[in-house]
Amino acid sequence: MTEQNAFIPLLLDWFAANKRDLPWRRAYDPYAVWVSEIMAQQTQMDRVVSYFNRFMELFPDIAALADAPEDAVLKAWEGLGYYSRARNLHAAAKRIMTAHGGVFPGELAAIRALPGIGDYTAGAVASIAFGRDAVAVDANVQRVLARACDIDVPVKEPAGKTRVMEIARALLPSSRAREYNEALMEFGALVCRPKNPDCAACPIAGACQAKHLGIVSDRPVLTKAKDITPLNVATGVLLHADRIFIQKRLAKGAWGNLWEFPGGRIEPGETPQAAVVREFREETAFATEVATKLAVIRHGYTTFRVTLHCFLLRLAGESNGNALPTPELTAAQQSRWVRPDELAGYAFPAGHRKLIDQFDGSLWL
DNA sequence: AATCCGTGGTC
DNA sequence: TGACCAAGGAT
Numbered sequence: 277m278t279e280q281n282a283f284i285p286l287l288l289d290w291f292a293a294n295k296r297d298l299p300w301r302r303a304y305d306p307y308a309v310w311v312s313e314i315m316a317q318q319t320q321m322d323r324v325v326s327y328f329n330r331f332m333e334l335f336p337d338i339a340a341l342a343d344a345p346e347d348a349v350l351k352a353w354e355g356l357g358y359y360s361r362a363r364n365l366h367a368a369a370k371r372i373m374t375a376h377g378g379v380f381p382g383e384l385a386a387i388r389a390l391p392g393i394g395d396y397t398a399g400a401v402a403s404i405a406f407g408r409d410a411v412a413v414d415a416n417v418q419r420v421l422a423r424a425c426d427i428d429v430p431v432k433e434p435a436g437k438t439r440v441m442e443i444a445r446a447l448l449p450s451s452r453a454r455e456y457n458e459a460l461m462e463f464g465a466l467v468c469r470p471k472n473p474d475c476a477a478c479p480i481a482g483a484c485q486a487k488h489l490g491i492v493s494d495r496p497v498l499t500k501a502k503d504i505t506p507l508n509v510a511t512g513v514l515l516h517a518d519r520i521f522i523q524k525r526l527a528k529g530a531w532g533n534l535w536e537f538p539g540g541r542i543e544p545g546e547t548p549q550a551a552v553v554r555e556f557r558e559e560t561a562f563a564t565e566v567a568t569k570l571a572v573i574r575h576g577y578t579t580f581r582v583t584l585h586c587f588l589l590r591l592a593g594e595s596n597g598n599a600l601p602t603p604e605l606t607a608a609q610q611s612r613w614v615r616p617d618e619l620a621g622y623a624f625p626a627g628h629r630k631l632i633d634q635f636d637g638s639l640w641l
Numbered sequence: 642a643a644t645c646c647g648t649g650g651t652c
Numbered sequence: 653t654g655a656c657c658a659a660g661g662a663t
Binding site: 318319320322323355356357358359360361433434470471472502529530531532575576577578579625626 | 642644645646647648649650651652
């Protein structure tokens, strides 16, 4: 791919005139750039900004983040998904305090060695925050270069990934990596979009091979998407003596270290009501019964499409007055009986958060 | 290499 | 409505 680095200056000009006014672009402070890059993984910048601003208010610098309880960091991340990012961010802040004297490292290798930072993020922070000559190849860059240079192999597979990386490195204008990387990504997000790319307004259309060949919609070459699995799940809000039972999930697996209401898959032939009672018995050893059905919530996560049946539960049989029983936990690391107004302070998976926000304490007290 | 890990927006 | 997909990383 030696043909055209001719379009790079056009891209840099386009970026200078069209870049969005994002908060971390004010001073390009390494901590702010780092947080923004972690938050932006597998989502879009527009969705990140409000989280970013709140995060920086709560944890204004690396020391504040390192000193914060992990629960507080996860609460600030609630709704963003991929919560290992928040756990790794927190762990990395602690490591920067101990191993780097509280100063964010400026060398590519040192950045890459931090937990939660891979090739992309290391290149992004090194270039954007420190001006290093490093590439940052994300899905935008893959798409833009696949179209501009007509890459005919899937960019998500090793061969295509390597190809894009080589091109990106070859085109990198020395000492201008920040603008270069940001320009490629911003251009991919705003003009050279996955669907409906705005070729009519494209500043590099004249140099785009896919455009020239009339195959823009065939670039990048996509790999087949994974099948979506429907999932029926039951969960229960156990209310006793004006308290609600919640448990903290295990550190590993989905929603690690977040809080939740007990529940689980509805087995074939099983009613949602039976499932929630069974799950409560298995996860807590509590004997419960359904008081009312609260809601049916639909939401997706990774490759699943969940139908979440939500119930209000009470303890079955003689409940020993207002005493709050102690569970035998099998699927959680700890549990609490909390007042309904305290639910707002805990980080829940999105499906459970939807349930909480839907009732907001109005029904269960 | 393949799988896991969330969520919400878009068309 | 449902399939696709986004400033990825860890194992």
